[in-house]
Amino acid sequence: MTDQIAIHTEGLTKHYGDFEALVDVSLDVQQGEIFGFLGPNGAGKTTMIRTILDEIRPTAGRASILGMDTHLQSVEIRDHIGYVPGDLAMYPNLTGKDTLTYFANLRGGVDWPFVDSLADRLDADLSKKVGDLSSGNRQKVGLIQAFMNKPDVLIMDEPSSGLDPLVQREFQTMMREVASEGRTVFLSSHTLSEVQRVADRVGIIRHGHLIAVEGVADLRSKAIRTVNLYFDETVDGADLEGLPGVREVKVENRHVTLSFDGQMETLLKVVTQRYSLLDITTHEANLEEIFLTYYEDVGG
Amino acid sequence: MLATVVTKTFLDRWKGVAIGSAALALMFFFGMAVYRDIDLAVYTDLPEALRALMNIPSDADVGALAYGAIYSSYGALTLASLALSMGSASIAGEERKGTMGLLLGNPKSRTHILISKATNIVLLSALGAVLLWVAGVVVPDLLNVDVTGIGVAALVFHMFVIAVFHGFLAMAVGAWTGKNSLASGVTVGVMVISFFAVGLLPLFDSLKNGVKAFPWYYYSGSDPHINGIDWGHLTVLIVGIVLLGALAVVGVNRRDLRGHTTRVSLVDRLRANPMTAKIVDRLAGSTRVSRIWVKTASENQGILIVVAYVMFLMMGLLIGPMYTFIDEALVSFTDVFPEELLAIFGGGDMSTPEGFYQLETFGLMTPIAFMLITVTIGARALAGEEANRTMGLLLANPIKRSSVVLEKTLAMIVQAAIVAVALFAGVVGGSIIGSLGMSPMNIAATTLLGMLIGLVFGALALALSAATGRTRVAIFGSIGAAVALNLANGFLPFSEGLEGLARLSPFHYYLSSDPLVNGMNWGHAAVLLGLFVALVAAAVMLFDRRDLRQSG
Numbered sequence: 001m002t003d004q005i006a007i008h009t010e011g012l013t014k015h016y017g018d019f020e021a022l023v024d025v026s027l028d029v030q031q032g033e034i035f036g037f038l039g040p041n042g043a044g045k046t047t048m049i050r051t052i053l054d055e056i057r058p059t060a061g062r063a064s065i066l067g068m069d070t071h072l073q074s075v076e077i078r079d080h081i082g083y084v085p086g087d088l089a090m091y092p093n094l095t096g097k098d099t100l101t102y103f104a105n106l107r108g109g110v111d112w113p114f115v116d117s118l119a120d121r122l123d124a125d126l127s128k129k130v131g132d133l134s135s136g137n138r139q140k141v142g143l144i145q146a147f148m149n150k151p152d153v154l155i156m157d158e159p160s161s162g163l164d165p166l167v168q169r170e171f172q173t174m175m176r177e178v179a180s181e182g183r184t185v186f187l188s189s190h191t192l193s194e195v196q197r198v199a200d201r202v203g204i205i206r207h208g209h210l211i212a213v214e215g216v217a218d219l220r221s222k223a224i225r226t227v228n229l230y231f232d233e234t235v236d237g238a239d240l241e242g243l244p245g246v247r248e249v250k251v252e253n254r255h256v257t258l259s260f261d262g263q264m265e266t267l268l269k270v271v272t273q274r275y276s277l278l279d280i281t282t283h284e285a286n287l288e289e290i291f292l293t294y295y296e297d298v299g300g
Numbered sequence: 301m302l303a304t305v306v307t308k309t310f311l312d313r314w315k316g317v318a319i320g321s322a323a324l325a326l327m328f329f330f331g332m333a334v335y336r337d338i339d340l341a342v343y344t345d346l347p348e349a350l351r352a353l354m355n356i357p358s359d360a361d362v363g364a365l366a367y368g369a370i371y372s373s374y375g376a377l378t379l380a381s382l383a384l385s386m387g388s389a390s391i392a393g394e395e396r397k398g399t400m401g402l403l404l405g406n407p408k409s410r411t412h413i414l415i416s417k418a419t420n421i422v423l424l425s426a427l428g429a430v431l432l433w434v435a436g437v438v439v440p441d442l443l444n445v446d447v448t449g450i451g452v453a454a455l456v457f458h459m460f461v462i463a464v465f466h467g468f469l470a471m472a473v474g475a476w477t478g479k480n481s482l483a484s485g486v487t488v489g490v491m492v493i494s495f496f497a498v499g500l501l502p503l504f505d506s507l508k509n510g511v512k513a514f515p516w517y518y519y520s521g522s523d524p525h526i527n528g529i530d531w532g533h534l535t536v537l538i539v540g541i542v543l544l545g546a547l548a549v550v551g552v553n554r555r556d557l558r559g560h561t562t563r564v565s566l567v568d569r570l571r572a573n574p575m576t577a578k579i580v581d582r583l584a585g586s587t588r589v590s591r592i593w594v595k596t597a598s599e600n601q602g603i604l605i606v607v608a609y610v611m612f613l614m615m616g617l618l619i620g621p622m623y624t625f626i627d628e629a630l631v632s633f634t635d636v637f638p639e640e641l642l643a644i645f646g647g648g649d650m651s652t653p654e655g656f657y658q659l660e661t662f663g664l665m666t667p668i669a670f671m672l673i674t675v676t677i678g679a680r681a682l683a684g685e686e687a688n689r690t691m692g693l694l695l696a697n698p699i700k701r702s703s704v705v706l707e708k709t710l711a712m713i714v715q716a717a718i719v720a721v722a723l724f725a726g727v728v729g730g731s732i733i734g735s736l737g738m739s740p741m742n743i744a745a746t747t748l749l750g751m752l753i754g755l756v757f758g759a760l761a762l763a764l765s766a767a768t769g770r771t772r773v774a775i776f777g778s779i780g781a782a783v784a785l786n787l788a789n790g791f792l793p794f795s796e797g798l799e800g801l802a803r804l805s806p807f808h809y810y811l812s813s814d815p816l817v818n819g820m821n822w823g824h825a826a827v828l829l830g831l832f833v834a835l836v837a838a839a840v841m842l843f844d845r846r847d848l849r850q851s852g
Contacts, residue, residue, distance in 0.1 A: 046850075055692050056847035075698050083696035089689035094589065102589035106697040129568075145693075 006031045006153050006184035007052060011061035014047050014208075021047040023208040024061065029186055029201075031066075031152075034179045036199030036216070037188040044208040045188040046086050049157050053083060065153055079107075082146035086157030086188070088139060092131025096141040099130055103145050110148045118144045121170050136162035147174060153184045160194060172198045229256040229271060230279040243270055305403070305416035310423060313386060317428045319776055320378050323783070325435030327374065330787055332366040332443055363440060363447035367455060367525045371436060373495075376459045376519060379428045380491055383421055383463040387470030388483035390417035391548070395478045395558045410552045414475065418545055421467035429460035455525035461537050462519035466491055468544040476551035478558040481602075490515070515540065592694075592704060596711035600676055604715055607669050608722035615661040615669070616726015620734030623656045653736035654816040657727060662746055662811065666723065670754020671782060673715045678761030679774035681708035682839075686769045686849045695848070702840045705766060709836050712758050720751040738816070745820035746811075752828035753810045757782045759835035766843035806831060 007029040014022040022044045029035040039045050050056045052063045054074035063070040065077045090099050096119075104110040119126055124140035125133070133141070139162045146154060154175075160168050175185050175198050189195050195202055196216060203213045212219075224247075229235075237251040245262020260267060264282075271277055391414060394400040403413060436452040466487055474483035494514035498521065501507045511517040518537045522530035570580040588598045682705065685691040695701065724747045731738040761778035765771065789807035793799045802808050809828050813821035 050692070050848070050850070053692070053696060055695065057845075075700050078696055078698040081696065083693070085689070085692045085696075087689065088693075090693065091688075091690060098586075098589050101586055102595060103693075103697060105590050106592070106694075106699055142693075 004031055005029070005064075005067070006033075007035075007063070007065050007186060008067075009048075009052065009061065009063040012048070012051060012058050012063055013060040014044075014051055014056065015059045020208050022051065022058075025205070025208075025210045026061075027203060027210060027213065029184060031184050032179055032182045033200040034175055034185040034187060034198050036195030036202040037186060037205065038190065038192065038195055038202050039188075039205035040190055043205045045205060046157055047208075048205070049086075049155055049186075049188060053078075053081075053155065080152040082149060082151035082154045084142050084146045084154075084156040084159045088142040090130045090138065090141065093129060095129050096124060096126035096133070096144075099141055100126065100145055100148065104148065107149050111150075114150070115144060115148045118147055118174075121174065122167055134162070136164060136167070139163055140167065143171065143174075147178075151183065153186065154178060155186045157188045158190070159187065160189070160191060168194070224259050224261045226283040227258050227260045227267070228279075228281045228283075229258070229277060230254060231256070231275045232278050233275060235275060239274060240271070243267060305413060306419050306423070309386075309390075309417060309420040313420070313424055314427060316385075317382055317424050318431065320382050321428050321431035321435070323780060324371070324375050324378055324432060325439065327783065327787065328366060328370050328435060329439050329443070330784075330791065331370045332362060332439055332445055335362045335365050336443055336445055362445050363450045364526065366440075366445075367436070367447075367450055367452070368523075371432070372455055372459075372520055372525055375432055375456075376462055377491070377495065379425060379432070379459050379463040380466040381488070382428060383425045383467030384470040384484060384487040384491065386417075386421050386424060387467035387472075388474045388480050388487065390414070390421070390471050390474060391552055392474030392478050392480040392483050396480045400557055404557070411549050414471075414548055414552050418468065418471060418548070421471065422464055425460050425463040425467060428463070429456045432456050432459065450525055451528045452525070454527075454529045457529055458519050458524040458534065461534050461541075462515065465515055465537050465541050465544075468541050468548065472544040472548040472551060475548040476555070478555070592699075592707035593710040593714070596677065596681060596708050597714045600673075600680075600715070603676060604673060604718060607672055608719050611661075611666070611669050611719055612722040612726035615665050616723055617729045617733065619657055619660050619727070620653070620730025620732070620736055622660075622734075623653050623736065624734045652817075653731065653734070653738055654742075657730075657738070658746075658811065658814075658816055661723075661727065662750060662816065666747075666750040667753050667757075667782070667786070667807070667810070669719060669723070670716055670751055671757050671779070673719055674712050674754045674758020675761040675775060675778050677708065677712040677715060678758040678778065679765050679771050681705075681711070681762060681765060682843060683765040683769050683771040683774055683849075687771055689850070691848055701844050705762070705836070705840045705843050709759070709762065709839075712762070713755065716751050716754050716758070719754075720747050723747050723750070739819070742816050742819045746815040748820070749810050749815055749825060749828065752825060752832065753806060755832045756806050756828055756835065759832050759839065763835045763839040763842060766839040767846070769846070769849040 005028050007027070009025055009027045012022055012025040012027075013020075025044075025048060037045055037048070047056070051058050052065060052070050054070050054077075057071065066080055068077050070077060091102075094102065100110075100115060104112075104115075118124075119140075122140045122143060124144060125137060126141065128137075130138055130141060139159070143156075143159060146156065146159075160171055163171060172194065175187070178185055179200070185198075187195060187199060199216055201213065201215050202219065204211050231254045234253055235251055235256055237249045237256070240246055240249050240256065240258060243262075244266060245260050246267065247259040247261075250257045260282075268277075268280075391400070394403060404410065433452060433456040436456060440447040469490060470483045470487040473486050474480060477483065494516035497514045498511050498516045501511045511521065515537065518533040522533050524530060570576045587594065589595050682691070685694060694704065724744055727738070727743045727747070728740050730736070731740075731743070757778050760781060761774040764777045765774035768774070785805040786807050789802050789805035792802040792805075802812075806828060809821075809824040813824055815821060815824075
């Protein structure tokens, strides 16, 4: 338990017949971080999660959570995790409260005042039957059951589907609190903006291959951004082309637009040496754009 | 669009029809094979009334017997059941699943949807009928049995019409109420009551004409396998079908569609009532979800209550006094009833109360009752949670897969025990009311053996469910095995040289020792218990090594 690695996989592979759902995925998620697991539908996110939860068994490779083997010690592991499955389904004839009581009993009890506080924060109605709840309200019950035992590792598959923006924000706060307490969040999503807002690092999966693992900040700094430069005189575009990280230079009299993925300092030095710079705006690419870039460039 | 709905429903449903027909064909094959090898005097010497009940003409040959006793009753019941399940699912089923709104989001009217569903009932019933017709023609050929004079086509056509009738009845009830379970419940009730009425009413002179009030009469009353198609009778059914269809159209168009809803049970109402909320909440709420087995045992309450009630009252309590009423008549029957034939119905000497109870209650009804409960739990315990996508959530808790299997097994035992207590109390009560003086210990022993038979097949369903994660495989597999093994146990003793094989059927260990008379046969109980334990162990192992299914 003193291991700093929350989730560790080594060459994790899952085949369904000829279909390769997961191929040689090796990944480490640190304790205390929020790890975003990004990929389009059908990329292998859910397969990955179901494998590390021992719902399905890998074709090759192994995985561990908090240093325990996901297959051999799956029961011990489940003492320490909270899980929100994708496409959440629960027992339609039980009320939210019954559902939580059921899972609490299976865990040997929970801190009920804490559960009530979670329900308050998410504005969840626990008195209605789950089957009669809208999908968003059902999702809240699912989130509470995952958070209620204060798990060391929270594994969530598309957890914010159906939640309204206010509840989503509260949910993000809850995730940050978990991480600040040194606990870990593994968040699978295709909602990039959400991951961008909360995650420390992201892994990007496509066609079963983990194609990148980056810190959100690093990913951004690496990324292409659009830079607008305004000068007090006409500029020769050739001066800028060829600088490291500069691409697609467009010059309109005293206004230059370029794509840039290098060190901003270098660019500024060169520009200010030669011309008098009046103004600069940069548009930082969001993960969406980076994501699309990866998909255009890598894998496939 | 119409064609699309028809095609989709057809593709969803054809397998059930094909499997049902194949099972019947198999039963028909075995039945005919046995009839071919035994002295048919066993049947033809029966009293007339009984032959009427079993649909056996006085000059019956192998063919007439096989078609009459197997095809025309089981075949029609199966085909009608398939049709009525389609009928109840057609409108009410889509509402319950919440897919009706989606379907009606397309530019087609409710009437259109209804007609396409109705078309399917007709098409699929026809498919079943055609399959049965093929089997009915091919099997005698394979077995070299002469079936001249038997109208397979006429019989099967009658079956087709009665099936469509029940399908439309269920569809009409569903269209008016939007309640799937009500639609199938009402229709099954009509079917079963009319089946028994047509069999039993002719036994009483004064009630003879009453059969004409029951739809089943217009199917079987004219003995179509011997007398050919009776258009007069079929016209009655066809007019009924048209009326029910029209009724369904009116019904579905005049009411508000139901959204996706959960059932509101009596317990829910009590929980909502402030007077009772506290105590009921404690029982139904926190207690129900205290353990996996308690939760599982609290499910399927409807079927449990019905089964326990039927076994207590109708199969238990009432049989005693009934015996005293018809005691005299039965004594004379026993002279003509060959022992071997009785064995098929569970055996027993009809002139004794024990024999009567064995024939009426324990022979066939008791295993069926227990299996209704145990197979339901066994099949749904694992595969059901997977199909409903709740298994992943359940197994995210710190519990072993084996614990889940064992807790579900415990729930199965608890529900079976409830039925056993009801049955035991009913039969003991019936014995007291009728002053029959049966031994309560022997009743307990027989009940226990019956419960064990139910548990064996429940555990088989559990093992199949554990191995495949598919509810249907579990249900069809275990019921199919039960039917085949029960037939084997009933028929094999007739065949010289093969009678020893009956020991391979679990049913042999249920009544062959005559426990109602001789008391508990612990050896037999041990065999059944051993089988049960072995199957549960297999379920544990199979479930542990498999990938969970993602959805149904």
